[in-house]
Amino acid sequence: MTKQTRMSVSVLLALVVLALSLGAQSVPAQGPSYSVWLVRNSVFKDVPAGAFMPDRAFVPGSTSPMNNQVFFQLPVNVGVIKGGKDVILYDTGWKQQDYLKMTNSVNWAPLPDLLGRLGIQAGDVTKIVIGHGHWDHAGTLADFPNAVLYVQKAELEGIEWALNYPHPRIAAVNTSQGGCARTPACGYPPLTLQEIYGKVLAGKAVVVDGTMEIAPGVIIHPAHRAHTAGSQLLEVPTTIGKLVFGSDAYSSWEGIRDWMIANPQQTDTVQQFLAYEKCYKITGGYQNCVAAHEPLSYSDKYPLTKNFWTGPNDSRLAEVALAPGEKTRKP
Amino acid sequence: MSSQDVSSGSVVSTTPGEPHRFLRPKLLVPGVIVLALLAVLCASLLREGTIAGLTAGTETRPSPAPARPALAPAEEAYAQALWVIHADVKHAAHDLTFSGLRYKLKQADGPDFAARVLDAARTLDGAEARVRALAPPPSLNQVHAQYLGAVQLFQRSAAEMLRVTVDGRDEHLKAAYPLSLKASEELLRVGDAIWPGEYLPN
Numbered sequence: 001m002t003k004q005t006r007m008s009v010s011v012l013l014a015l016v017v018l019a020l021s022l023g024a025q026s027v028p029a030q031g032p033s034y035s036v037w038l039v040r041n042s043v044f045k046d047v048p049a050g051a052f053m054p055d056r057a058f059v060p061g062s063t064s065p066m067n068n069q070v071f072f073q074l075p076v077n078v079g080v081i082k083g084g085k086d087v088i089l090y091d092t093g094w095k096q097q098d099y100l101k102m103t104n105s106v107n108w109a110p111l112p113d114l115l116g117r118l119g120i121q122a123g124d125v126t127k128i129v130i131g132h133g134h135w136d137h138a139g140t141l142a143d144f145p146n147a148v149l150y151v152q153k154a155e156l157e158g159i160e161w162a163l164n165y166p167h168p169r170i171a172a173v174n175t176s177q178g179g180c181a182r183t184p185a186c187g188y189p190p191l192t193l194q195e196i197y198g199k200v201l202a203g204k205a206v207v208v209d210g211t212m213e214i215a216p217g218v219i220i221h222p223a224h225r226a227h228t229a230g231s232q233l234l235e236v237p238t239t240i241g242k243l244v245f246g247s248d249a250y251s252s253w254e255g256i257r258d259w260m261i262a263n264p265q266q267t268d269t270v271q272q273f274l275a276y277e278k279c280y281k282i283t284g285g286y287q288n289c290v291a292a293h294e295p296l297s298y299s300d301k302y303p304l305t306k307n308f309w310t311g312p313n314d315s316r317l318a319e320v321a322l323a324p325g326e327k328t329r330k331p
Numbered sequence: 332m333s334s335q336d337v338s339s340g341s342v343v344s345t346t347p348g349e350p351h352r353f354l355r356p357k358l359l360v361p362g363v364i365v366l367a368l369l370a371v372l373c374a375s376l377l378r379e380g381t382i383a384g385l386t387a388g389t390e391t392r393p394s395p396a397p398a399r400p401a402l403a404p405a406e407e408a409y410a411q412a413l414w415v416i417h418a419d420v421k422h423a424a425h426d427l428t429f430s431g432l433r434y435k436l437k438q439a440d441g442p443d444f445a446a447r448v449l450d451a452a453r454t455l456d457g458a459e460a461r462v463r464a465l466a467p468p469p470s471l472n473q474v475h476a477q478y479l480g481a482v483q484l485f486q487r488s489a490a491e492m493l494r495v496t497v498d499g500r501d502e503h504l505k506a507a508y509p510l511s512l513k514a515s516e517e518l519l520r521v522g523d524a525i526w527p528g529e530y531l532p533n
Contacts, residue, residue: 044532074532099520103399103527134533156432163425173421177414177526187533190424191515194508197428200435201508207436248533265533293532 034083041093094139109315131247158229226275238321426451481517
């Protein structure tokens with residue numbers, strides 16, 4: 001074989017490898033495969049680093065990236081999953097109103113408007129899985145009248161248990177004006193629970209007790225006490241492998257990567273670590289764990305969300321995975 | 332095959348029988364790769380430009396973060412006094428919600444349901460009397476009326492729910508629901524006025 005031929009063969013082989021790698025994304029995966037987007041409903045501004053991740057509390061003068069940030073800017077992420085006859089939301093964010101402004105939040109965008117940018121109408125949503133029942137994750141249920149809600153039995157029981165606890169400090173919805181000091185019933189305003197009840201009244205709620213497959217390959221996994229009493233994860237098969245959504249059990253993707261707890265509310269930190277481990281087991285690592293409040297979201301530093309664009313009120317939308325035949329929504 | 336055949340006339344003419352230097356195997360493949368890379372680069376630049384344009388044109392709104400004036404001492408005293416009542420009202424509201432939930436999910440029978448709703452109703456009656464006993468500063472008269480209205484809506488909701496135990500019809504729960512919903516919104520309105528940040532990011 002001449003040097004020239006060897007070179008030609010090498011180049012040809014390189015081209016074949018290149019073509020195969022480029023084509024890999026369009027090869028249908030075995031089994032069901034869903035399209036997935038992540039949208040940012042709002043940003044909670046200037047949350048003290050140590051309040052979000054105790055191990056990353058700000059240390060004045062520190063040059064360590066672990067401790068040199070005073071605040072985090074926390075997105076409120078909502079998962080949008082489409083496949084077969086289903087459009088599934090994982091969490092629903094919250095709704096800014098004249099009576100609920102959350103003055104330290106910015107870039108709030110109505111979830112139906114964000115879905116519209118994906119070509120999805122509110123009435124198209126068939127299922128909603130709430131990772132837990134806090135107001136900033138279960139706050140727009142009424143906007144999706146056709147959707148069936150999936151909530152863990154343990155979540156409802158946990159709230160009720162807390163509210164009926166004999167000691168007033170533990171039973172308190174808020175312990176002080178403008179705070180709740182992480183009590184067990186903290187984060188559940190009457191309006192949010194009313195919305196959950198509204199779904200039950202309308203016959204559009206499934207109270208899940210543990211694991212449940214809600215669509216082919218789409219599986220709810222309990223993560224009780226990993227953030228709240230009845231936290232739940234959602235496994236979703238896609239062309240880039242399985243994803244696991246974790247709501248606030250997965251508040252920080254860096255936390256999952258580096259094994260650090262995050263957003264401890266009604267959290268048993270051991271259970272949060274076990275929820276992290278669940279993602280490693282299901283997906284084979286940490287890359288495909290979908291976090292609710294990861295500050296690095298919508299950047300190359302959180303690779304799952306790097307394919308993003310800007311929506312209404314400077315919101316963000318990221319195309320995470322496309323099912324075979326699904327067209328990109330990115331402008 | 333002449334270069335003219337290959338190029339369909341787009342390549343500069345060459346001596347017949349001798350491939351043009353760009354079409355020699357040694358240079359053809361790298362050339363194609365370079366061209367492909369250039370095409371990808373151009374496409375990327377065009378796309379970036381489009382995204383940048385879209386971003387620039389996004390309908391951004393200024394963030395609503397006006398500084399709130401501190402409450403005056405009399406307002407603060409009222410807010411403190413109402414806060415204590417508010418804790419009981421929130422619990423009564425949750426009790427109504429969970430009574431309905433358990434009943435609909437068949438986790439509670441009629442007597443259980445009735446006992447719990449009655450309990451919540453008693454708490455609300457007590458709360459109403461306590462709110463009426465407060466003397467708000469003039470600046471908070473509207474807030475005071477709003478709060479009283481919310482408690483009364485919850486009371487009406489509880490009364491409607493109890494009618495289920497009379498005729499067993501779930502329609503009463505559906506009729507009660509919007510009353511509680513409206514009352515819950517009113518609680519948040521009052522909270523926004525005198526307990527800013529009542530609910531923090533969770």
